[in-house]
Amino acid sequence: MPPSSLIPRSRPLPPVLQEIPGIWRAHELAPVKARSTGHGALDALLPGGGWPIGALTELIPLIEGIGEVAVLQMALKRLCDEKRHVVFVHPPYIPYAPALLSAGLLLPRVLWVDAAHDEDAHWAAEQTLREGAAGAVLLWSHAVADRPLRRLQLAAEAGQSLAFIYRPVVTLDSSSPAALRIVLRPAPAALGVEVLKARGGRGGAVFLPVHAHV
Amino acid sequence: MLWLCVVSPVQEKHALKALASWAGQFSSCVCLDAERRLLWLEIGSSLRYFGGLDVLLKKVAAGLHALTLKATIGVAPTPEAAALLARQPQTLPVLQLDHLRQALAALPLNELAMLPAAIAGLQASGLTSVGELLALPRDALARRWGLQATDYLQRLLGERADPRKPYRAPQTYYRRFDFAEPVQTVEGLLFPLRRILYELQGYLRGRDAALQALNVAFRHHDHADTVLTLRTTDPQRDALRLFALLREKLERTQLPGAVTQIRLGVERFVALRDTQLHLWDESERHDASWSDLLDKLRARLGDQAVRRLGLRDDHRPEKAWCVESGAAAADLPPAFPDRPLWLLPPRPIERLPKLLGRPERIEAGWWNGEDSSRDYYIAQTAEGSRWWLYREAATARWFLQGIWA
Numbered sequence: 265m266p267p268s269s270l271i272p273r274s275r276p277l278p279p280v281l282q283e284i285p286g287i288w289r290a291h292e293l294a295p296v297k298a299r300s301t302g303h304g305a306l307d308a309l310l311p312g313g314g315w316p317i318g319a320l321t322e323l324i325p326l327i328e329g330i331g332e333v334a335v336l337q338m339a340l341k342r343l344c345d346e347k348r349h350v351v352f353v354h355p356p357y358i359p360y361a362p363a364l365l366s367a368g369l370l371l372p373r374v375l376w377v378d379a380a381h382d383e384d385a386h387w388a389a390e391q392t393l394r395e396g397a398a399g400a401v402l403l404w405s406h407a408v409a410d411r412p413l414r415r416l417q418l419a420a421e422a423g424q425s426l427a428f429i430y431r432p433v434v435t436l437d438s439s440s441p442a443a444l445r446i447v448l449r450p451a452p453a454a455l456g457v458e459v460l461k462a463r464g465g466r467g468g469a470v471f472l473p474v475h476a477h478v
Numbered sequence: 479m480l481w482l483c484v485v486s487p488v489q490e491k492h493a494l495k496a497l498a499s500w501a502g503q504f505s506s507c508v509c510l511d512a513e514r515r516l517l518w519l520e521i522g523s524s525l526r527y528f529g530g531l532d533v534l535l536k537k538v539a540a541g542l543h544a545l546t547l548k549a550t551i552g553v554a555p556t557p558e559a560a561a562l563l564a565r566q567p568q569t570l571p572v573l574q575l576d577h578l579r580q581a582l583a584a585l586p587l588n589e590l591a592m593l594p595a596a597i598a599g600l601q602a603s604g605l606t607s608v609g610e611l612l613a614l615p616r617d618a619l620a621r622r623w624g625l626q627a628t629d630y631l632q633r634l635l636g637e638r639a640d641p642r643k644p645y646r647a648p649q650t651y652y653r654r655f656d657f658a659e660p661v662q663t664v665e666g667l668l669f670p671l672r673r674i675l676y677e678l679q680g681y682l683r684g685r686d687a688a689l690q691a692l693n694v695a696f697r698h699h700d701h702a703d704t705v706l707t708l709r710t711t712d713p714q715r716d717a718l719r720l721f722a723l724l725r726e727k728l729e730r731t732q733l734p735g736a737v738t739q740i741r742l743g744v745e746r747f748v749a750l751r752d753t754q755l756h757l758w759d760e761s762e763r764h765d766a767s768w769s770d771l772l773d774k775l776r777a778r779l780g781d782q783a784v785r786r787l788g789l790r791d792d793h794r795p796e797k798a799w800c801v802e803s804g805a806a807a808a809d810l811p812p813a814f815p816d817r818p819l820w821l822l823p824p825r826p827i828e829r830l831p832k833l834l835g836r837p838e839r840i841e842a843g844w845w846n847g848e849d850s851s852r853d854y855y856i857a858q859t860a861e862g863s864r865w866w867l868y869r870e871a872a873t874a875r876w877f878l879q880g881i882w883a
Binding site: 327328329330331332333334349355356357358359360361362363364365366367371372374375376377378379380384387388391392395396397398449450451 | 767768770771772774775778779782783784785786787788789795798799800801802816817818819820821822859861862863864865880881882883
């Protein structure tokens with residue numbers, strides 16, 4: 265099998281094929297390209313040893329304010345260090361500049377895209393992923409249907425970015441086209457990370473210390 | 479000298495001028511005869527730049543095709559010969575003066591730019607082709623049809639100089655397009671809009687310039703104009719890219735009524751960055767696609783929706799950040815104590831969750847009347863969320879202002 269770096273993952277499927285669900289391309293079975301999460305225990309659970317590149321990662325926090333974004337911080341910081349951009353699409357609140365800076369996300373590298381509704385937010389995330397110009401895209405979505413997710417998964421495959429989508433708890437029971445699906449739950453002085461589905465990975469759960477303060 | 483003549487299918491003067499501006503990309507000497515709907519480009523001096531006549535002709539043909547103009551062209555060493563050839567279907571370029579007589583010989587008389595009466599008279603005396611006319615003695619022709627006729631023939635064959643005043647493209651770009659019938663749909667606007675942008679692209683190439691802002695106004699019968707302003711992050715001159723951005727904007731704009739006229743204007747021009755024309759290294763390529771992306775997002779979501787963050791020198795948490803409008807956001811040294819990722823407009827809370835650690839006192843604003851003294855706490859709710867709370871010293875009320883996400 266050739267090394268994954270030689271396989272062109274960037275070419276999107278022809279439009280006709282994009283409409284058909286469940287098409288697998290040969291290279292999707294190749295080793296997964298990934299970027300370390302910065303947490304060894306979590307990397308060990310994930311196919312390719314980190315957040316997948318060119319694939320959609322679905323994050324479902326059971327409640328907000330438990331470190332659901334902090335879990336990405338080390339990967340995002342490294343992207344900023346490499347002069348890549350991090351795009352927040354439709355976040356629920358104001359991304360607070362002093363906190364971003366303390367987390368090592370250089371402000372000129374961060375883009376905050378607001379959207380009037382879910383449809384615009386998905387469109388913006390899709391464009392950003394497809395263009396491949398950003399290092400990571402974080403999208404906050406209320407969409408329950410899986411069709412918009414399928415489009416994002418395809419857009420993620422077209423680009424070479426990290427692609428994260430935050431989804432509400434109600435979507436937990438429905439199926440998802442995302443390559444990686446993770447539930448985030450509060451735990452005493454930690455964040456519980458449970459891998460529900462990982463294409464080519466083994467799944468499982470870990471607890472990560474994401475809140476530095478007591 | 480070598481002349482390329484274009485017979486324009488459009489008649490209106492401003493459309494012809496736009497075409498002349500467009501042609502500036504192929505030649506530094508463009509001449510216009512609005513009455514005869516003719517446009518000349520002196521291409522002898524630009525052949526080398528374009529890599530030969532074939533390449534240049536292909537480019538001109540592709541350019542006219544993009545403008546959706548069914549124009550015919552002719553190439554010859556004199557303007558009048560080029561015009562004559564351009565009026566024929568399928569002619570070969572004539573490159574040398576010596577070959578001109580022979581190349582024109584078989585053409586019919588009635589295409590010559592002579593007085594209709596002269597042409598009719600010549601035909602009445604049994605002449606049919608240009609070759610037969612050129613074989614007649616010139617002094618006899620001059621006696622019968624005047625010096626005007628022989629002067630024309632001399633200029634046609636290059637025996638006499640034919641100086642022309644070059645068309646000077648305006649310094650600011652303005653293009654008007656009038657519809658014969660008011661247009662009801664956006665689709666109906668897109669077609670002329672694309673043509674106008676291709677004209678603009680030719681003009682920009684001729685000036686070796688690009689733009690970062692573009693105004694388009696749509697005129698309505700009984701409403702004020704709809705004006706769209708397009709701004710791009712990087713200098714642009716690519717017609718299709720500008721078209722895609724404008725289209726996105728237009729499709730999200732509520733037009734109050736049918737459109738009777740489009741006006742496009744560009745006031746300021748900038749140099750185009752070389753990176754867009756030549757090979758670029760990887761980081762520049764990322765930058766280019768990044769600014770393309772920003773343009774695309776802004777065109778659909780609005781300028782205000784695409785934000786960069788910055789810091790402000792203020793102790794009050796809600797004033798310590800800002801949305802940067804400028805291109806570069808300055809980074810102050812990160813001297814902040816721990817701060818939550820999400821900032822909320824302060825909202826009063828009823829039940830106080832468990833407070834963690836010691837408070838941080840923040841006092842600010844006393845110098846401008848917005849006096850505030852607050853004690854900030856990190857708190858943990860029963861459900862496990864981390865909150866950022868403060869207690870207002872003056873009122874002893876509690877507010878939620880941040881969430882550790």
